[in-house]
Amino acid sequence: MMATALRFLGCVHLLAIESLLLGRMVWLPDVTALLVARCALDADTSRAPRLLILLAVARALLWPGGIVFHLWALLVVYLLVWPLRRNLFPERWQFQMLAGGLVAATLSLLQSYVLAGGVGDPLGRGPLGWLLTALVAPGLAIVLAWRPPRRRDKVAATEVAG
């Protein structure tokens, strides 16, 4: 519960900073797309729905569109990237890039056609932003995948070494 609340706090503020910077830099990478791509490529699928709901709530507050639309759009792109995890090798940076770019482009297209009636991206993000999302995706995936080693593992490793 506490972890979810903290994650929600992080999501809202991360997207708020992105929203703030988008007013000045149209080439900003899509943070949501990066998180969804990472989520879809992750082996542990149990965390995905929770993250999608939190992202949808945060995006509904900060971006045009209601919660229902954002949840639907995130689910669609999540399911779109799913085959990359099942059939390919998600640990390779090429697939991380592909997933990141695919999610960013699909999200942008959905928003453009449903929210803005097909007249460009309602957030004003340019194609360079999508490209940058694809480039940043592998690096962010590595950062998100890293977790500090647990103490018990350290002890076990010492015992093995000893």
Next chain:
Amino acid sequence: MPRRSLLLAAALLTPPALLWPHATFGPLAWVEAAAAVVLRPQALLSTVHAAESPVLALPGSRASALGDAQRAAVRGGGPACLQLPVLTTERHGTVLVLDRVAREADAQLAHRAVVHGEDLLGFIAPTCPGDYLRVRLLTWRSPRPQPAPRWAAVARSQINPDLPHLSLLVAAAPMGSPFLLRVVRAVPRQLDTWSAGRWPYIARTAASPVLHPDLPAGLVLGRVEDVGYRDRRFVLRRYVMPRWDARGVVRVGVIASAPASVEAADHRRGGNAARVVWSSATNESPRRYLLRGTELAAGAAVFDGLHCLGRIRWACGGLAMATPLSGHGPVVPLVCFDGHDAPTAILVRGRGRGFAVVWPPEVEGEPGHSLFTGVAGSAFPQGLEVGRVRELGGGRLVADLFGDTSWPERVTVGGGVVDR
């Protein structure tokens, strides 16, 4: 969670997401409000300041935007014409609700004619003392046992008044009619009113001591519209289309004998102050504003001085999200006014960048005409300036809106009919 469940969830969410992508459904407003608190926790502390009385609460200031412009147009009764602002419409736009007047004047005003310029709008309905004045428009249909009101009229060609005229008996048209008033009887029955050099025929009231002894002659009922076979010059039915639209009239004149006691009551509708605690990226179109204040309600207007900035999308727990009028949402009634001719009422729906004209489909306007809010229910104030027309035609309205610029830190919310 298995993939099948996610697929099912996506399938179930598809219809509402595609049909109402901008809608925030009832309980979800609480979720968005919670997210807003996470984003700006200090907004909760600004309630004390947001609950101050609004900046705009100067007597009579807000009512002067379109009202002043229309004041000159409301002159039908001459010096004996009492001018009153319109608050809202009722019964599908067939009844206008006016501001209250002094109690002793209620009985004196019943059944008096209500005009806008030369146009006859309707008649004051009998009301209880202290209640709002209500105007039954010409389009109002009386309940079944009562006889439908009829008016004697004379129609003449606007192009050439010397052409033969039509004597008419006019009543409210039934539901489903193509025009708002129908001609019950016309003499002569077959008269060409649609040829070039004749059209349009304008129907004006005629003196009738039996039907309406107190109604002055010469007030405009509307334009005569014929349905029939043009090539054979055969008229099946005649209608009259009034020149006004109830949603575009914000001030009317009551033809009365101007008793000294008849004065509009001091009835302020100032609204509540609210504070802007967050705004979306500057390149987002339209921008969104998070407001903190008291008595915020979805659909209420947000205005600053005499300028209408936008309307509230959702409101919950003292927090509200507002967008400019061009934002996606319900239909907005506007009034296009050039300062000289009769104001044109239009219904538009925000499309993010500009508006789609819902009604009337063939409306056209010149760049530079002023746009005002029309009569849109009790929560929405009328007569506030919205912006200027840049392009109006082809079912599309592009306008320079005051709400598209950055909003001030403190705004006023509400301003409709509020009893205090």
